[in-house]
Amino acid sequence: MRSTTWWLARRLALAVLVVVGAATVAFGALQLVPGDPVHVMMGGAAPSEEVYERTRHELGYDQPLPVRYGEFLGQLLRGDLGQSYQLHQPVADVIGSQLWPTVQLALAAFGLAFVVAAALAVTTAGRRSGWRRVASAAELLMISTPGFWVGVLLLTFFSFRLHLFPVAGGDSLAGLVLPAATLAIGLIGVFAQVMREGLERALEQPFVLSARARGTGETAVRLRHALRHALIPMVTLSGWIVGSLLGGAVLIETIFSREGLGRITATAIAGRDLPLVTGVAVVAATIFALLNIAVDLLYRVIDPRMKEVVR
């Protein structure tokens, strides 16, 4: 047990490091963005010299870079993400209000993709049939199709033509269907292929032969023995999955005019809203780091052998 505590402590420390690093990258990147942030802050209007200087002072832009970085980190540690230039609200509030719709979208898409992919993989793994070939072809198509295009097509067909789902946003469940499906499509192909490969590898293992020799039925062999092994490579994909979900959200939310972190991010970057972009980066890194720890814990549950391997 002690080793697990140590492991967790180490992982948390690393997570903090990663979050600070992410914030630094975002901070640094936006220092290099061409253009004067003070002008951005003030909107289009040409301010008087005096007003400009005052704003500049208030924002701390008259300080040298290291001082600003120090201040930035200090605020970050206090949980203060600053004030959005464009929305004139505290960044924490903006993110707080936009986080949930994105999480909702991501979870729905992940759940959908996982269930569909697992069903595809379990039914077609190791079987040489036309059905399997059709499934593989469909997966390839899903991997190779840009999500935003699918979104546009779905939107046109189901919302504009058939009026089955709302055209824009909305918190309703119906409003979640198309965006989640669009986001899921890109994942299904990858999930199904990874799981099928894992299943097929597991089904060739001697322990599956022993299980069958005990009189275990095919379904039980696949679900009880092989599926768990097929999940192990899925775990290693977790980083990619989180990235695709959050990155995909940027596009999907824009297409479907949904509220959420993604859309806020796109506008913040386009408008060089430094505090908001940094805030999003910090939140994304935090989510990522925490999920990674959770996933590694899950990994140890799925594959107990991992406890032996201390990294």
Next chain:
Amino acid sequence: MAGVARRSAGRGRRRIGPGVAVSALLVALIALAALWPGLLARADPNAAEPVDALLGPSGAHWFGTDQLGRDVYSRVVHGARVSLFIGVGATGIALLLGCLIGMLAATCGRLVDEILMRITDVLLSFPGLLLALLVVAMLGPSSTNATIAIGLSSAPGFARLVRGEALAIREAGYVRTAVTFGAGRARVYLRHLLPNALTPLLVLALLSVGAAIIAGSSLSYLGLGPRVPTAEWGSMLAQGKDFLTISWAMAVFPGLAITVTVIAINIVGRDLQRRFEGRHPVGRF
């Protein structure tokens, strides 16, 4: 041991299937479109004919026209250049950076490894698109900058892979035996480590060209790709979206172009991957 020779029979040279052949042909065609678009589409992609705006597909305009009356087919053909440039360029950048970082991490001791891997962790913790967005915001929108952005955002993944592969190979029997022949570090790294770590990666890189093309078109869809009149599939799609209720062709054909390109690249890439796996059991077991 009871596996009999079930597998070994027929392990000769693999035949090229019809799907792979068609895909390879398509890839060649797209490459042609990127290099000499004039060969495939006579019409000027930027010649506006406002009278002919938003027409459906016809003999004169195979893919219809856009809101300014430009020929969509011609624009799709000319768009191949930007997409392929972004796809290949970004993958090249990612591969180069990834190999450099990965090999350094794997061969330069624990401290270097730890530092480099923490940095890649940080970069990996950004969603790829967010990182690319940041970079484009920093450098300004253009196709070169989109290429750099996507390359930078996929480099950490490659770095991870190279490092893992190199570490595994470093423990492989053939690296250890090379030492007993009196081979120096440099020779072992150059003759064994690098080529063996790289071979599986090259195929992977081909597959990631497809992903980079999609990422590039995503950026231009968001308005962060090449500047306006340039024909590019992502931005064409974005414009087409606004006119979807009037003309479906404008949004469908650029999307189709992306999908067909990426599928063709993926099919060829996977076929190569299978060929390599056949004779490339990395000494990991």
Next chain:
Amino acid sequence: MADSDPLLAVDDLRVSFATRGGPLAAVRGVSFTLAAGECLAIVGESGSGKSVTARALVGLVGAGAAVSARRLELAGQDLLALGERDWRRVRGRRVGLVLQDALSSLDPVRTVGAEIAETLGNHRLVPRSARPARAVELLAEASVPEPALRARQRPFELSGGLRQRALIASALAGEPAVLLADEPTTALDVSVQAQILDLLAARRADGVAILLISHDLAVVGRLADRVAVMYAGTIVEEGGVDDLLRSPRHPYTRELLAAVPSAHARGTRLAVHRDAAAAPAVAAPDAAGCRYAARCPLAEDRCRMADPPAIDVGHPAPGAGLSADVPRPAAVDLGLPAVEKGPPAAAAGPARGGGTAAAAVAHRAWCWRIDEPWPAPPAGPARGRVQHADDVVIEVDTVWKSFRGPDGSRRPAVRGVSFQLRVGETVGLLGESGSGKSTTAEMVLGLLEPDEGAVLLRGRPWSRLGESARRPDRHRIQLVPQDPLGAFDPRYTVERLIGEALRAPGRRAAARQRGRIVELLGLVGLDASVLPRRATQLSGGQRQRVAIARALAPEPDVLVCDEPVSALDVSIQAQILDVFADVQDALGVAMLFISHDLGVIYHTCDRVLVMRDGELLEQGDVERVLRAPAHDYTRALLAAVPRLGPATGQVPAGSGAGDAAPADGLGVGSNVGFGVGSGVGPRR
């Protein structure tokens, strides 16, 4: 059980697989019967179809396989007519299957108890709530100490022996009448192997019919009542275990027995074939004629024209007439008298097939030429036992080495080992897995630095040198690895592989050295035709030959051979051991020969070092150490070796494996198993 009504009846079983190149016959007309309480062993090398035969009996040959038979009956029920659903009722309940290596044969992410309970659940033998308790009971019946604890553990947390017992417990949980044991002891250390065989013998005594599949004649001799020898999908000879091992008649059986390295064979060649051409005919087309003819030194035209009939050998009087042409009759064991304290077979209680089968077994061989004398082995160098000078090449002086374990503590791997290696001599390093023999070898090779002590090369320091100081002398010590596949860069052709060792690493540089490379290949019985091939395109035997040629390329003083034959079939092993003998005869190179196999050590080495738990227990002349061991451990190791040859008391009286003799019965410690995988038996 009357003879007329066997428990299991197999007649003309045929199995073929669909491959790209057309159907591939793996089993071509195999027939046998099995009675309750009897053990029939099927012996053969990789690809002989023995495992496929076993799997056909549980309907698990795999998709794409066609199974047919004139008769396939279990207790009167026709197995061929079974659908998938009916098969499930047979598997585990009426026929159990035990595979090699429980580490991969038990689901690594599930507890041992859950695996055993699965059998109980599949056949609804015990109500759900009672299954865990029953699983513990079953583990206890398989002589697993602390069964309640073990049931909660996962396979990787158990030692090799315990794991194998758990696997057997899971196969026997449904109380099947027939147990198929497919290489049940391969990859286990000899001492553990002996215990597993005892456990199986006890089950047979309880009335379970056992079909034992093995490549190892010695294991077979210890457990089986009857033996069937398979070659390329057919049974070539069958008979009672004593008859068959004492007086083998089919040329293939004779080749196999002659190939077993032992004291008798010291200084002689083991293989009939000198070059690598004779590989087992696995994928031969379905033509008529004896499959073995292509490899058989006695073959004549009619052998290739038509399948030979079964010829009854009868019961030859031991020692009469035949003994002259049968290679080594009577106990092809190590030829070591008086070490073993086992009771005579008569006192062994329920052993040996309950008496029914043993007496009346017909001994038959499918061969016309059974009465032909076996040709003398090709005149070999016969290991002239070169007078080696007293020049010491390698001196290992009290070296210590420890590694950090997963929990951070330091585990000693080698503890104060000292020995010398002289010019032209072969020193064996004998030990079970985890004994520290490979670590010692790596220190000799200069791949590991000793924590304390030193290795000297020709009197000059070799360990604790900087790599650049060591490099000029690197060529003097070369390695022949256990797994040549992993030791070859997968991208390289044979030409480049050997070129690399000649300090001609590039493709063109290697081509310039082609003459020398071909010469080296000739030394190991290969010709220039292998030059353009990659490692994966070579057979196991060819690979090991290339590995030897490559190790010889830099003209070393010392070859370190790390279990170089343990992954090979016995006939290939024989060829490779001959190659080593030839090489030493030709070049006078000194060898440090690591093996877990007493027979191999005895055959190959002049002196032997016995290691356990990192300590050197004894060393000395091979004859002396193996005939009159000074250390208890060496004695125990010798006693545990299953030997060819009849009437060695294999089941110690009263043990019956029932009394919970734990895995450390020999003081080897159940932790011996932690290194399984590091060096025994053919795997995969």
